[in-house]
Amino acid sequence: MDKNSLRKITVHDVAKQAGVSTATVSRVINGNDTVSPELQTHVRDAINKLGYRPNKAAHHLRSGKTNRVGVLFADIRNPFFTSVLAGIENYLHEAGYALILGNSNEDAKIESMQLQAFLDEGVAGIILSSVTNSGENYQQILDTGIPILAMDRIPKNFRVDSISIDNARAAKQAALHLINLGHKRVAFIGGPEHISTAHLRKRGYLEALQEHPDIKPIIELGDFTQLGGYEATRNVLAIHNDISAFLVANNLMTLGALQFFNESKIRVPDEIALVGFDDMPWATSLQPPLTVVAQPTYEMGKIAARLLLDRINNPNSPIQQVTLETELIIRESCGGLRFA
Amino acid sequence: MDKNSLRKITVHDVAKQAGVSTATVSRVINGNDTVSPELQTHVRDAINKLGYRPNKAAHHLRSGKTNRVGVLFADIRNPFFTSVLAGIENYLHEAGYALILGNSNEDAKIESMQLQAFLDEGVAGIILSSVTNSGENYQQILDTGIPILAMDRIPKNFRVDSISIDNARAAKQAALHLINLGHKRVAFIGGPEHISTAHLRKRGYLEALQEHPDIKPIIELGDFTQLGGYEATRNVLAIHNDISAFLVANNLMTLGALQFFNESKIRVPDEIALVGFDDMPWATSLQPPLTVVAQPTYEMGKIAARLLLDRINNPNSPIQQVTLETELIIRESCGGLRFA
DNA sequence: TTGTAGGCGTTATCAA
């Protein structure tokens, strides 16, 4: 904050001020080489005195390196992703990385464009909750050498680091909870088959039923939106009027199911028991408070960011596939034991 | 996607392929000068054939321009901001801009660091929902010439483009709704005074009461979080056990109030009428469905992005302060007429 | 209308 600083301060100014060459200044900034402690001090003093800030564009151009990370979500408006995003943001910011955000909006074409835009921005890595379920679609990115981390949704044949929950186990646990309460007619409201989480949650539901051959599967798939949950619930009840319990496989669809119950004057848990996904802020504000499969969303974001930065700093380390446990939080939306 | 492309394709390659100079290539890319249609075609063909993508770092370094926009929110986890963010992302992406996201987490120090980080990234503009209420704090940014747009929260003495809702009018309308239903004891759960929206909503509440001198203000301020709403509601009811209606000034605090009502077996709307802020996805899933002041969040985001890009492309145009209207959506959380 | 050439600020190579 000195002098008449119309012109931007550069390494040259710092070098002159410190009485060294620009190369030495660069070395000090990047902590790369061995610069004598004395000169290091001089350089740092000069940097502080002049208020020097390195030009990132020049750094990027010359070195090919950036501290930008691209985060591409399939649906930015889903509160699940928002919470994960907060965790990612927190970790990246503390690590000195900038977060470039994209939303593919469940559209493979947009996803592809956004990924290309990330490459153009020169991101050092990408966190992706993918729209498609096939790793082959991302081969082009992998070929550039830019690391990708698969988050939440893990496409098939995608050999990259990943972070997800044990979706099948989570859904199975939730279904068993309902079954153990005595429910014989347990419907599952799921998501699109091409989304890995939706697929696995359905599988978990089916696994639970396999342990109880007397209970027949009742499955309806929606699109992971509130309206989708509303319609799926309505459709199921239109056909099966004897259902006593619902397991709904994502947070917005759970809201949709509740909306339908409200409008139809169906009482929870008296007439219908309900387990939802994701422990969102409203879970305890609902009447009755919602029993849910809780995912550690914020933590998931932080771990995603950590794994990606690890990979960036260590390209040849073995691939890591992290799976987080979920927790079934039992509140009041399932009521007590049933004897149907 | 041709040749053995180990090396990155540059303007030189395109120039050679098209049989022109690099200057001409540059002109075509930037649509700047007048290049003969014929050469334009040659250049574009070459670009397509070689799959050329301009190097943004070099472009930035040389021209000083970028297509990056910084978005800094005070609380990224608040669903209100999430929805606005989705609108911003949509507009920016379609305009070919990259979105750099930051979260100040209601912390002025972090806000300041994030803004500095945006400058380091060379953003072309900033969308800010500020932590502080004083425009002077942002003078340093303004001095750089990088445009800022104030979103939702508008600090005092901040002469920049802005987008917000008419907070006072919105709160007044909501309070009058409760009063007109016959409520004489209407409590207001507000947010921190230093946040402009919180301040204005409180003012709106007081304006409504001024038209009804027989109704005395009952005000408790929280911190715009769910827990804050919970505690504020509890505190108010501990002192005033005759309250029949609540107006809660933000969405998370509304959830907190509902949580308290649930735990205390207070029935809505039979015992307490409630108007909340923000028409969030869960509003219709609650029992009873929530009467709310709806803000056009997604639109707000799109307009914010539009205003900022307008400013970037037209630095000297007059400052615009856009205020959006809200809508009181009447559902069932206030019940019918009261005769207290 | 088009081309030539220099430099944006940084880092990497090479020599000292």
Next chain:
DNA sequence: TTGATAACGCCTACAA
């Protein structure tokens, strides 16, 4: 250990 110097890929006077 340190310094001089040549790029990185692009844009923009200036010249033609």
